Amino acid sequence: MTASESNGSTNGAVPARSGGQVICEALLAEDIDVIFGMPGGASLPFYDALYHYQDRIRHVLARHEQGAGFAANGYARATGKVGVATSTSGPGATNLVTSMANDHMDSVPVVYITGQVARPAIGSDAFQETDITGISIPITKHNYLVMHADELPRVMAEAFYLAKSGRPGPVVVDVPKDVFLEETTVPAPDRVNLRGYRPVRAGNLRMVRRAAEVINASERPMIMAGHGVDISGAAPELFELATGGNIPVVTTLHGVGGFPETHPLSFGMLGMHGLAYANFAMGETDCIIGLGVRFDDRAVGKVDEFGPNARVVHIDVDPAEIGKVLDTEVPIVGDLKLTLQALNPLIEHRERRPWLGQLNEWRENHPSLDIPDSPDTVLPQEVVRSIYDASGGDARVIADVGQNQMWASQHFWYEKPRRFFSAGGLGPMGYALPAAMGVQMGAPGEPVWCVSGDGGLLINIQEFNTLAAEKIPVKVAILNNAHLGMIRQWQQFFYEGRYMGAFLDNPDFAKVAEAFGLRGVSVSSRDELHTAIADAHAYDGPVVLDVHVDRVENVYPMIVPGTGVRSVIEDPR
Amino acid sequence: MNGTSRSHTLVAMVADHPGVLTRVASMFRRRGFNIASLAVGNCEEPGYSRMTIEVRGTDDEVKQFEKQLYKLVEVITIRDLTDVAAVQTETALVRVRVSPADRPGLADIASIFHGEIVDVGRDTMIVQITGVSETIDRFLDVIAEYGIDELTRTGVVAMARGTKASRNGSARG
Numbered sequence: 001m002t003a004s005e006s007n008g009s010t011n012g013a014v015p016a017r018s019g020g021q022v023i024c025e026a027l028l029a030e031d032i033d034v035i036f037g038m039p040g041g042a043s044l045p046f047y048d049a050l051y052h053y054q055d056r057i058r059h060v061l062a063r064h065e066q067g068a069g070f071a072a073n074g075y076a077r078a079t080g081k082v083g084v085a086t087s088t089s090g091p092g093a094t095n096l097v098t099s100m101a102n103d104h105m106d107s108v109p110v111v112y113i114t115g116q117v118a119r120p121a122i123g124s125d126a127f128q129e130t131d132i133t134g135i136s137i138p139i140t141k142h143n144y145l146v147m148h149a150d151e152l153p154r155v156m157a158e159a160f161y162l163a164k165s166g167r168p169g170p171v172v173v174d175v176p177k178d179v180f181l182e183e184t185t186v187p188a189p190d191r192v193n194l195r196g197y198r199p200v201r202a203g204n205l206r207m208v209r210r211a212a213e214v215i216n217a218s219e220r221p222m223i224m225a226g227h228g229v230d231i232s233g234a235a236p237e238l239f240e241l242a243t244g245g246n247i248p249v250v251t252t253l254h255g256v257g258g259f260p261e262t263h264p265l266s267f268g269m270l271g272m273h274g275l276a277y278a279n280f281a282m283g284e285t286d287c288i289i290g291l292g293v294r295f296d297d298r299a300v301g302k303v304d305e306f307g308p309n310a311r312v313v314h315i316d317v318d319p320a321e322i323g324k325v326l327d328t329e330v331p332i333v334g335d336l337k338l339t340l341q342a343l344n345p346l347i348e349h350r351e352r353r354p355w356l357g358q359l360n361e362w363r364e365n366h367p368s369l370d371i372p373d374s375p376d377t378v379l380p381q382e383v384v385r386s387i388y389d390a391s392g393g394d395a396r397v398i399a400d401v402g403q404n405q406m407w408a409s410q411h412f413w414y415e416k417p418r419r420f421f422s423a424g425g426l427g428p429m430g431y432a433l434p435a436a437m438g439v440q441m442g443a444p445g446e447p448v449w450c451v452s453g454d455g456g457l458l459i460n461i462q463e464f465n466t467l468a469a470e471k472i473p474v475k476v477a478i479l480n481n482a483h484l485g486m487i488r489q490w491q492q493f494f495y496e497g498r499y500m501g502a503f504l505d506n507p508d509f510a511k512v513a514e515a516f517g518l519r520g521v522s523v524s525s526r527d528e529l530h531t532a533i534a535d536a537h538a539y540d541g542p543v544v545l546d547v548h549v550d551r552v553e554n555v556y557p558m559i560v561p562g563t564g565v566r567s568v569i570e571d572p573r
Numbered sequence: 574m575n576g577t578s579r580s581h582t583l584v585a586m587v588a589d590h591p592g593v594l595t596r597v598a599s600m601f602r603r604r605g606f607n608i609a610s611l612a613v614g615n616c617e618e619p620g621y622s623r624m625t626i627e628v629r630g631t632d633d634e635v636k637q638f639e640k641q642l643y644k645l646v647e648v649i650t651i652r653d654l655t656d657v658a659a660v661q662t663e664t665a666l667v668r669v670r671v672s673p674a675d676r677p678g679l680a681d682i683a684s685i686f687h688g689e690i691v692d693v694g695r696d697t698m699i700v701q702i703t704g705v706s707e708t709i710d711r712f713l714d715v716i717a718e719y720g721i722d723e724l725t726r727t728g729v730v731a732m733a734r735g736t737k738a739s740r741n742g743s744a745r746g
Contacts, residue, residue, distance in 0.1 A: 133592065137599045142646045145592075162646065196588065196649040320640035323633070 016183040019149040019175060020049025023113060026156035027057055029188060032084050034058040034075065034441050036068035040088020041128060043115030045180035060441065060470055063462035065092050067434035069099020070423075070460070072110045074398065074438025076103075077421050080233070082163050083438065086113040090128030093174070094135070098428050101139040103170035105425025106254065107227060109163035110170045118178040119147060133174050141169030149182035154189050161192040166199030167318040168231060202342055203315060203334025211289075211313045211330045212346035215245065218287030218311070220355040223249040224270065224299075227424075228292010228316060228336045229258030235417045237340035238291065245347040247289070248359055250278040252299045253405075253424040255292070257414035267359060268368075270565070271299040273406040275369070276557045277362035279565035282307055284358070288326070290314040292336045295325035296425070305564025315339050368557050369410060372573040377550035378526055380404065380479040384411040386530055387449050387477060390537040395447040396421070396439050400432035400456035403485035406555045408451040430459025436474045437463060447475070447537060454480040454506050461512070467542040468517035475536045476544045478509055481551045489554045513544035523547045576631035580609060581655045582731045583626045583639065586616060588647040596645050597624065606630065606638055610663075610728030621649065625730045654731050661731040664703045666691070667713065670720040671698050679719060686712045697722055 017025065023046065027035065035057060039047045050059055062068035065087040072083030087096050093114040103110045117126045133145045142162050144155045152175070159171040215221055229238050229251075235258050242249050242265050249259045250270040259266055268275040270282055279301075282288070288310045293299070300306045303325060313330040314322050322331040332339055371381045384407050387395060393415060399408035399422040414420045421439060423431040436450035457478055467474055479485075488502040513520030523532045523545055536543040556571035587593050594613065601608050609627040616623035628635060639651050654661070671679050679698060680690055688702035702712055706729060713721065 134595065137592075137596055138603050194646060197646045318644070320637065320644055324637060 013185045014187040016185050018049060018180065019152050019182050020046045020180040022149065022152045022184065023156060024049050024053040024057060026188065027084060030082055030160050032057065032082065034060060035084040035086060036060045036062050036071040036438065037086035038062055038065050038068055038092060040092045040115060042089035042117055042177045043086060045177060046086065046113065046115060060466065062434065063465050064460060065095035066099055067460050067463045067466065069096045070431050070434035071438035073099065073103055073108050074421060074435035075442040076108050076110055078396065078418055078439040078442035082160055083110040084113065085110060088115040088128065089117055090130045093130055093132035097135060100136055100170045100172065102423050102426040102428050104139045106423060107168050107231060109168035111159050111163050112170060112172045114172060114174045116174045116176040119176045122176065132172060136172050140172050143172035143174065145174045146179055149179050149184040150186045152184065153186050157189050157192050158194060200317065200333050201335055202338035203332035205342060207330055207332045208339065208342045209346065211332060211343055214311050214313055214330055215287060215289060216348045219352065220285050221247045221287040221289060222281050222285040223247050223289045223291060224293055225249055225255040225258045225291045226252040226293030227254035229255055230417045232292060232336035234337040234340055237337055237344060240344050241340055241347060244344060244349060246349055246352055248281065248356065250281060252293055253409055253422060256409055257417050257419045260415040261413040262415065269409055272301065272559050273555050273557065276366035276568045276570055277359060279559065279568050280362050281359055283565045285310050288312045292316060294321045300325065301559045302562065302564035305566050366570060372571065374550060378529055378547065379553055380481065380549040381407050381411045383477055383479055383529065383547050383549065384408050384451060386533045388412045390533045391447050395449050396443055397449050397451055398432045398436040398439055400452040401427045401429045402453050402456060403489065403555050404451050404453040404479045429456035433457060433460050433476065434463045437466060437472050440472050440474050450474055450476045452476065452478055453485055454478055454482065454504055455484040464513060464516035464518055471541065473541050478546050479549050480506065480509065480546055481549050482506055483551060509544060509546035519543045521545050576633055578629055578631050580627055580629050581635045581653055582661060582729060583628065583651055583653050584731055585624045585626065585642060585651045586649045587622050587624055588649065589620050589622045590647055593647045596647065597642065600641055600645065604638060604641060612728040612730045627729050654733055658734040659731050660734060661705055661729050662703060663706050663709060663727055663729045664701065665709045665724065665726045667700045667721055668697050668723040669700060669716055670696060670722050672696055675719065679716065682715055688712065
């Protein structure tokens, strides 16, 4: 960076520190007490610095860099702080790529410290050299290759600021081996000043007034709440808007828990596997109030059928999301919490009897969450419901990707923000186990349940070892249907039952867990299930429940891709 | 979202860092935009560069592109000059195959287009021509019969007329 873009003032020279020390000090300044990683040749000098900070920064050794990245994501999402993951150069850094892309899609603040080969070797195709800054451009919010230790104090401050401000996201700081060792007397900046990056605060007041007019004039409004509610800490303001204006709420997958799901104004999650009545509502509403959402295709379905007669009010911190999918009458770029604080006093309470009556009638006649009878097999939905019952609804639940993800979102009523975690945008199987590890580190003492399919669990099963070694008391419930369940379901629905690559010849997961030093329990009946879940909930260490569930259960409701919210397929039973 | 597709001229001020061109180009490619031309060079402020980008798309598409471009941390300002009074110009170097007898004819045409003969070889001439892209296109059309041996164009550079420099506008309206 050039002198003209000098960022922030400084306090004058400070004693010489190595690049590695500068990074550790930056972590402490950000109140980061745990990082996840795996060392390698190029990052050894960083680990040598960490050695001297281990009383203040806990390093959790993941068994695969992807596990470290997902754990940092879970930690960030559970705490609202920035997650930190570290790897060496080359394969270490490329193993983090899926995790970076996942953070980027889900707007999760993670700073990645990657080792790089020493400066003289850069560009020479040296051992374990990879251009991770080049690779990660399209999947990060920003990245840095730090060529001098003097830049590190500023770069670290910028990296954390960029990761957590505005629309959060991942930032990579790639540090050559010899820069970790190089000394600098440059102090950390007091503040960050990036000329090309000025995230907005509260939305434009004139637009806020227009939003209030449109909302107050509507007869059939729907709030669609997304991840922005969690990110901005806007759950109290959302509650005030919904209850103050008597406006029903649906959430996206990432919005789950942003509004209490047992509240009469909650109509659950919308989308491809959302509740039937949530989707019907979006077809008939005359005013969509999008709060911290990006109108993703899995949530919206066919755009033409999504609120075709609705006026759209959209509040989001990212101007690029507004008008991207829907024609938007009232676009508001702003922090959701601050903007709602300005909007709420302008919202008038309305009875909306016909609209709420219609919604409740749909809810009555289309009960998407009834679990069918299954005399011979345990249904996967029952596992989620059993965790809900055993925990009294107060657990952190981390879902993997696929059928399990949908059941975990549907069959648990989340009352608070930051309780349900899932990799919604990128959809990487293998997310749940390492992410649960990170959630537990960020929420010590709280019940944390990893709900995974058998296929996804195998993708990062090496993290069983981390749970055991670090004594992280995550409870793992495997919805073991011996299939890549969503693949099997799609092949059944859309490929006339031509099953290809859908069957899994699984190991005995309880034995695998035991071999890793965890408590492993195999469950095949309803009675065993309830006992095993209650026992696991009461146990203070990590447990793995291998629950053999119905092998061919499908996720309902379902909107067939290419169709809209009016074409919901409901459970035929 | 609809509208007709047309050529847009965007001017962006960006930090002069290694990799900034890659970031911009990567974003174009990822979002499915095809750059018609891209010109980049120093600007009035040390440490920064100015890019002129020509891209085809509907107004909505280009607006979305502009917002995505603005999200890049190293992009300081962006302005769409398509519908504002602006000077737009481009330079081309054309090596034309031409026999000694035909040189005067080519020189005449070049002169009509305010082009300059910058090199003469035994059976070639290089013409340098500057102007709006359409003028250059017309010139190339007229001299096509001589046979174009090699052509290189700089891409458009653009600047709004009047006192308000392009750096004072940005995607954040």
